[in-house]
Amino acid sequence: MTDNAVKVARLSTTQDDFDTRLSALLAWEGVSDKQVAERVEEIIDAVRSQGDAAVVEYTNRLDRMQARDMSELTLGAARLREAYESLPEAQREALAHAAERIRLYHQRQKPESWQYTEADGSVLGQKVTPLDRAGIYVPGGKAAYPSSVLMNAIPAHVAGVREIVMVVPTPDGVLNDLVLAAAHLAGVDYVFTVGGAQAVAALAYGTQSIPRVDKVVGPGNIYVATAKRAVFGQVGIDMIAGPSEILVVTDGETDPEWLAMDLFSQAEHDEDAQAILVGWDPAHLDAVQAAIERLLPTMEREAIIRESLASRGALIECRDRDEALTIINRIAPEHLELSVADPEEMAEGVRHAGAIFMGRYTAEALGDYCAGPNHVLPTSGTARFSSPLGVYDFQKRSSLIHCSPEGAATLGRTASVLARGESLTAHARSAENRLAENRLGDT
Numbered sequence: 001m002t003d004n005a006v007k008v009a010r011l012s013t014t015q016d017d018f019d020t021r022l023s024a025l026l027a028w029e030g031v032s033d034k035q036v037a038e039r040v041e042e043i044i045d046a047v048r049s050q051g052d053a054a055v056v057e058y059t060n061r062l063d064r065m066q067a068r069d070m071s072e073l074t075l076g077a078a079r080l081r082e083a084y085e086s087l088p089e090a091q092r093e094a095l096a097h098a099a100e101r102i103r104l105y106h107q108r109q110k111p112e113s114w115q116y117t118e119a120d121g122s123v124l125g126q127k128v129t130p131l132d133r134a135g136i137y138v139p140g141g142k143a144a145y146p147s148s149v150l151m152n153a154i155p156a157h158v159a160g161v162r163e164i165v166m167v168v169p170t171p172d173g174v175l176n177d178l179v180l181a182a183a184h185l186a187g188v189d190y191v192f193t194v195g196g197a198q199a200v201a202a203l204a205y206g207t208q209s210i211p212r213v214d215k216v217v218g219p220g221n222i223y224v225a226t227a228k229r230a231v232f233g234q235v236g237i238d239m240i241a242g243p244s245e246i247l248v249v250t251d252g253e254t255d256p257e258w259l260a261m262d263l264f265s266q267a268e269h270d271e272d273a274q275a276i277l278v279g280w281d282p283a284h285l286d287a288v289q290a291a292i293e294r295l296l297p298t299m300e301r302e303a304i305i306r307e308s309l310a311s312r313g314a315l316i317e318c319r320d321r322d323e324a325l326t327i328i329n330r331i332a333p334e335h336l337e338l339s340v341a342d343p344e345e346m347a348e349g350v351r352h353a354g355a356i357f358m359g360r361y362t363a364e365a366l367g368d369y370c371a372g373p374n375h376v377l378p379t380s381g382t383a384r385f386s387s388p389l390g391v392y393d394f395q396k397r398s399s400l401i402h403c404s405p406e407g408a409a410t411l412g413r414t415a416s417v418l419a420r421g422e423s424l425t426a427h428a429r430s431a432e433n434r435l436a437e438n439r440l441g442d443t
């Protein structure tokens, strides 16, 4: 191993301390810490009490801006359209192609209202209603993410959300036209060039210029994640997204340099990102380690990748594919790449993963930008109970119940017995009023 080789942890399921080492590797409490929580609380309180003035002040201080008021941090539809029209042809085509595929995929998710009628004429159902107004947070501190604009705004638009408000920080006042163009394509109504906890607070509580939303969605750094957690309850949130992750499973047949680059693709997001390779061919794991060492010096974001692999990366040797499946379901990764000959069969054994990329050709990066499914995915093991962002996150459901007089009589008897069993007399009598023998006249 050369001097500057990255030291990726090597684990084996045959090691006595494998379970302990894997748990240590997966541990991630970085979504928030006490100092950040205090800073975020201070910011949220300031925005709640001072509105625009606080948002402008924190934006100028934290994003090195010189805005005099919110009008200088507000972009209208014309500016978004102008950004789209001024794009180089190749970028405009790529953005439009990605947006169309994302739209087509998410349209399949759109649940409809439904109802059914019982023999006695009672009607029961579910009414699906889109949110009135959604706020999308698009990260913009360390990098610009036009893909995140599409992934957050398109499902909202497909869901029928009436107003989509976007916030995106623009440190040093640098506007990214690809981000603005994506907002135009995705049907965003307002863009405010603010970020961090101050942007989340403004969306959650509203200010003189930023309308209050019903739900805040979208990934961000530790300040954003902490602020989303703090405003949950005042507004809905999609999830608390942690750093990006990828778990690649190899059967030993995929080009080691492909696998190394797939691992790099998520490691380059963030020093805290996690890239793990699992396989049952130790020689192949060695070949990927060698590819990592060969390719790392060629990467623009080498320092971030190196830190991510050194601190949270791993090459895990297991006995066979069944053991690999056990590891997958234990990790519950954000992105799972099944780089094997029979991914469909292997995918049947996967219970917990944000997105499953099947086969050697399905690079996770294709999902990040343009395959169609959402790239906002559960991280840090939350795929055990959480799902990719989707149309359903921008809709609510109301139950529909319309009892016929006959139906109310039947249900009244049951409800009366149970209500009295709970000593809730008013419940019981309200139900009993609908019993045939108690009705004064049909209504």
Ligand SMILES: NC(=O)c1ccc[n+]([C@@H]2O[C@H](COP(=O)([O-])OP(=O)(O)OC[C@H]3O[C@@H](n4cnc5c(N)ncnc54)[C@H](O)[C@@H]3O)[C@@H](O)[C@H]2O)c1
Binding pocket: 039, 062, 063, 138, 139, 140, 141, 142, 143, 145, 148, 169, 170, 194, 195, 196, 197, 219, 220, 221, 222, 223, 224, 241, 242, 243, 244, 269, 270, 375, 376, 377
């Ligand atoms: N899960 C996904 O789908 C997805 C997609 C894209 C990016 N990401 C992740 O999102 C994250 C984006 O982080 P980012 O920092 O680049 O952008 P960001 O927009 O999340 O955060 C930048 C904001 O943080 C605030 N901030 C920075 N330092 C602060 C401090 N000391 N005190 C208070 N506020 C402070 C500033 O207001 C700034 O505008 C990365 O980890 C990236 O990997 C995830």
Ligand SMILES: N[C@H](CO)Cc1c[nH]c[nH+]1
Binding pocket: 145, 147, 148, 243, 244, 245, 266, 334, 368, 375, 376, 377
């Ligand atoms: N892989 C990221 C989510 O973990 C999404 C993304 C945006 N741009 C590139 N990648």
Ligand SMILES: [Zn+2]
Binding pocket: 244, 265, 266, 269, 368
């Ligand atoms: Zn990515």
